[in-house]
Amino acid sequence: MAVRTEWFRAVAAAAAMAVTAAAAVLAGAGVASAADAASAAAAAVPADACGASPARPATAAPAEPGPSSVVGAAVAAAGRSSTGTIAYRQPAQLPIGLWSAAAVTLRAPAGHGTVRLDLTSKGFSTDSMEVQRWVPSARRWLDLASSSSDADFPTHGGFSFTLTTPVGPGTALPQTVALRLQDLDRPGSLAVAASYTDSHRHTSRAAVLTSTVTRPQTVFSGWPAHAALVRGGAPQPFTMTVRNTTDRAYPAVSSLFYAYGMGGGHALTPLDLVLEQYRAGTGWTRLPLVASPCDPGLSVPLSPAAGIPLAPGAGETVQLRLAVAATAPAAVTSAEAGLSVQSGDTTLASAALPFAVSAAGAPAPVTAPSPGADTQRR
Numbered sequence: 001m002a003v004r005t006e007w008f009r010a011v012a013a014a015a016a017m018a019v020t021a022a023a024a025v026l027a028g029a030g031v032a033s034a035a036d037a038a039s040a041a042a043a044a045v046p047a048d049a050c051g052a053s054p055a056r057p058a059t060a061a062p063a064e065p066g067p068s069s070v071v072g073a074a075v076a077a078a079g080r081s082s083t084g085t086i087a088y089r090q091p092a093q094l095p096i097g098l099w100s101a102a103a104v105t106l107r108a109p110a111g112h113g114t115v116r117l118d119l120t121s122k123g124f125s126t127d128s129m130e131v132q133r134w135v136p137s138a139r140r141w142l143d144l145a146s147s148s149s150d151a152d153f154p155t156h157g158g159f160s161f162t163l164t165t166p167v168g169p170g171t172a173l174p175q176t177v178a179l180r181l182q183d184l185d186r187p188g189s190l191a192v193a194a195s196y197t198d199s200h201r202h203t204s205r206a207a208v209l210t211s212t213v214t215r216p217q218t219v220f221s222g223w224p225a226h227a228a229l230v231r232g233g234a235p236q237p238f239t240m241t242v243r244n245t246t247d248r249a250y251p252a253v254s255s256l257f258y259a260y261g262m263g264g265g266h267a268l269t270p271l272d273l274v275l276e277q278y279r280a281g282t283g284w285t286r287l288p289l290v291a292s293p294c295d296p297g298l299s300v301p302l303s304p305a306a307g308i309p310l311a312p313g314a315g316e317t318v319q320l321r322l323a324v325a326a327t328a329p330a331a332v333t334s335a336e337a338g339l340s341v342q343s344g345d346t347t348l349a350s351a352a353l354p355f356a357v358s359a360a361g362a363p364a365p366v367t368a369p370s371p372g373a374d375t376q377r378r
Contacts, residue, residue, distance in 0.1 A: 085204035087174075088117075088194035094183060095246040096215040097343030102131075102179040104194055106165060113198040115177070116160040117144075123188020124213065126157030133161055134178040141180065163196075183213045184346055216244045216253065216310065218341050218349035227355035232326030235274065238353070242341055243315035252307030253348070255318065256340045257287070258299040261357070264331025267296030272328035277303055278319035307342075324357050333357050 090102040104115050119126050127148060132141040144159035165175050183190070190213050194206040222238035229236060244250055257275055261268035270289040279285055289298040308316055322337070337353040 086115075086194060086196045086206045088192065088206040088209060090181070090192060090209055090211055091247075092211055093247050094181065094190060094211045094213045095248045095250075096183050096185070096187065096213065097346035097348055098248055098250065099180040099182050100211075100248075102181055102192075103176050104179060104196075105174045105176045106163075106196060107174045111199055112162070112164045113196055114160055115163050116158060116195050116197070118193040118195070119157045119159070120191040120193075121155045121157075121188055121213075122190075124183060124186040125153050125155065127154055128183055128185035129157065129159075129181065129190070130184065131159040131179060131181045134180075182346075186213075187215055188213050214246050215348050216242050216246060216250065216341075218242050220339060220351040223351075223353050227353070228358060229322070229324045229355050230358055230360055231324045231328050231330075232360055233323065235276065235321035235323035236355070237319065237321040239317060239319050240339055240341070240351075241315060241317040242310065242349075244310040244312055247312050249312060250310045250343050252343070253310050253316075254305070254307035254342050255302040256299055256342065257289075257302060257320070257337070258297060258340070259289070259335055259337035260295075260297045261332045261335030262296055263333055264329070266329035266331045268298065268328060268332055268335060270298055272325050272332075273298065274323040274325055275300065276321050278321075279303065284321070322353075322355075326360075328357065330359065 085106060085108050087105040087107065088102070089105075091100050094100045117131060119129060121129070131144045131146075133144060134140075135142050144161050146157060146159050148154045148157040161177075163177065189210055191208050191210040193208045195203055197203045219241045220238070221241075223236070227236055240255065242253060242255075244253075259268065259273055261272075270291055273289055275287045275289060276284040277287055285303070287300045287303065289300045291298055302318055302320075310316065334356050335354070337355065339351050339353065340347055341349040
């Protein structure tokens with residue numbers, strides 16, 4: 001299970017790397033044009049990063065929030081299950097892209113034993129789950145040991161850790177271990193059965209708790225099903241709306257536009273596409289696309305590059321338009337593009353925006369408007 005979880009981590013981190021690199025370029029005071037942005041990006045991202053999965057440490061930095069902020073109010077409002085010796089708590093909702101607080105409490109002196117969390121998922125694989133415990137002596141979060149089946153899409157998995165508690169007069173009870181968990185993939189539901197097995201192989205079990213795994217709603221609209229852009233022609237407008245339909249606040253939801261087009265030995269460059277975002281009080285503003293140092297791909301974070309906070313129930317609509325410059329190579333007759341919505345290093349939603357490219361006056365395919373339905377990451 002650990003190998004598969006690392007794959008989910010690598011995919012999420014790769015997307016985050018693109019956002020971070022492009023955002024860093026845009027934040028530079030010296031970047032004044034798309035060409036300058038492309039040059040700065042190439043210098044900012046090391047060439048040896050191409051094709052490599054970004055490494056992620058197994059432990060969090062000490063500066064990350066400890067259990068007082070992670071467990072605190074969230075656990076106070078969480079569901080609880082207990083059967084005497086052991087109690088387990090987790091929230092009713094587990095929003096994707098956010099750590100959710102959980103806790104295991106032992107109510108009687110236990111000595112040495114093993115705490116186990118057995119997970120059952122619906123709608124996503126348990127291999128996409130991360131569970132960590134807070135270690136007070138180290139003041140950091142540690143990944144729990146995991147186990148899973150050999151199924152291609154496992155829906156049952158387990159996490160465990162050993163626990164030694166004082167036994168004898170003056171022992172403070174109950175004793176609570178702070179946990180946090182998150183899903184890196186898709187919505188659904190997650191059932192957790194917590195148990196504790198002591199050194200005498202006596203097992204106590206808490207009742208199963210089930211939570212809804214959810215994420216903000218994202219709607220992409222306005223992009224035709226068979227979009228055709230003319231070199232030097234009018235831009236194609238489209239819209240993205242993100243609404244936080246969860247019960248948790250997202251501190252920073254960011255978005256990334258990306259594109260790739262190649263033909264006849266030529267590739268689209270940052271100067272060949274004109275991406276604009278509408279800003280209240282400013283109007284349409286061009287976003288400087290950045291060339292990838294690894295391949296002919298282009299990308300740029302939407303404004304603001306650092307993302308926006310979304311409280312529960314809050315939403316944000318972004319208006320965009322895309323055109324192909326007259327100087328774009330004639331050999332490139334089609335391109336792939338898309339939008340990605342992220343929270344930290346986790347992708348919340350994405351949409352493909354492919355388009356054909358034709359010369360002025362050339363017949364173009366008939367375009368049909370997209371339905372504007374909720375388009376989430378699959």
